[in-house]
Amino acid sequence: MLDLIQEYIPPWVPIAIVVHLAVLGTVAYLILLERKVASWTQDRLGPNRVGPWGLLQPIADGLKFILKEDYRPRHVDKILFTIAPAIMIIVIIISIAVLPWGGIKESTRRMTIPTKPTDQEMRAQAQGKLFAGAEVVGVAEVDHIDPGTNVEGQSIPRMSVVEVTYRWPFQITRLNIGVLFIVAVLSLAVYGVVLGGWASNNKYSFLGGLRATAQMISYEIPLGLSVLSVAVLYGTLDLNTMVDRQAHYWAYVIPAWNIFTQPLAFVMFLICIHAEANRAPFDLAEAEQELVGGYHTEYSAMRFAMFFLAEYAGMITTSAVCVAMFFGGWHIPWLDLIWPSALGDPHSTNPSLVTSLWVCILRSVVIFAKTLFIIFVFMWVRWSLPRFRFDQLMHLAWRAMIPIALATLLMTAIVLYFGGARNDVYRTERRIDGALAAAFFVCNVILVSIVMIVSRIVPPPPDTNQRVEVLHSRFASTPLPGHLTATNN
């Protein structure tokens, strides 16, 4: 079906449409799931009145958002106030583009091209007739048209009817800087928060925006470092290649996922994407209890809904990246051992290659299911942990996460330098075999113990929770006459 229509439309167009509709539809239901998870942790049932089990609740919510008055206070900066939520949602939608959904599909197509003497030239001609992103791997002549003249008397060269075999990635676009692109684009989302906070011209929104800035800058660093730990492992930033190299097994049964080789980097990454998505316990920018909603205090109706959608869509993107980097992406564990011919052979050097469209779709469903699990963890954490104080947030980033992430990167480099160079599987295929994985696991354990010992030795941070002498404050050492002081009452 997709093979037929791609004569006219490149396949990334239907994929992009389906993916974006699926993501935006899922976002609506994620909000329902969030409310359900919140209720379940609090021994309640959650929304269950609109439709069976409350399944129509997102539609009711959406209608409410659309029909509400689009109110804009008079004191706001009109242009920035409108742009801010748009930036958020645009950035998130762009970031979805490079997620790997279904590996690489091999298709064949019959086409008529002028006959050329070499195979290379034939391939180049076939390549020119295909859409961008497709890679011709074989051209086989099945028939030909003899040279002649057409009705206008022009001569026609010999034409070949060829069966072209080509491969194309089952994703919207395959960038060789994939994960770097996502990190770069998602860090732009903070502009939405900061501009929204600034444009609202409201002290609570402003504080929310300020907090978001400092938080994002701090957590981008360990995020990038933990991504690097995985990128160094495979020597690539392309998410599809990363998944491809994880789709095999150690000791015949353990899926070769990075969660086992880089557990520390996974924990760092998970914490950072929580901070990146502005969710509890890192939701200082919107802290309902202190900042009355923070940067979106002044927003209502669809403008607010855009912030809301962006938060959840951002969760989907970052969770999908997390799945691709640490949980084997579209890799269907154990099923491909039983049926390697259809689902991608885990023993080959290129397990991502399949010929069936249905397998590509099944893989998309699998990566989506894994993503939903990570999103559930997001929600689970949100309703379990209290929010950090701001100095705790900063200490966590600068005193714990950045050094540990650096140490993880160093550890990865050392193991690859000493272990990887001697490992034939790693040298030839850039895959981690069982022995190297065991080395990584042991080194991670050693690193954790070193971190625990070092954290006992380093001096504690200065006590930030102290009274600051502000002029004329009742905590000042020289209060105004008649003022109440904190020390003598």
Place this chain on the structure above:
Amino acid sequence: MKDSDVLLMNEPELSLGDQFYLPQVLIGLGTTMKHMLRVLGGKDRVIQYPEEKREDLPVEKGGMLKDTYRGVHRLNKDEEGRVKCVACFMCSTACPARCIHIEAAESPWDDREKYPAKFDIDELRCIYCGMCEEACPCDAIELTHEYDIVGLTRQEMIFDKSKLLKIYDETVEKEPM
């Protein structure tokens, strides 16, 4: 209070697990997961209100304790169907929310001097403390177990004498004086 009564306490010492934070995070996640599984196993603590009502449930399952429940007021009637109230103003004096407004008039009957010409209770101001019931010398005002009173305006929620007497008629069989 003497100085010796003041108990000075230090912050509890953090254990090794507390200091590394992540073990405590995992314990916390375990607690919430336990609650989630409990609800998904059907043991939630919700009373589905319009279908289930507190008065129909046993007390140990979150039902209403009928001996002490204080709902909307009623004005009791005596055997001849006359209002029992003698307009002594005890209830409105006792009322901490000042929601009872009585206008007394000469009683048309021989056995008492006064009766309430007007008897208004602002159910929106009322805090349902039951002090009026305690203060009443002739058991004329009582709090029933009814709680689902509605009105579309504030004016509607000021219950006058006829409304309070009507509540008596409606509830007297369920809750005799």
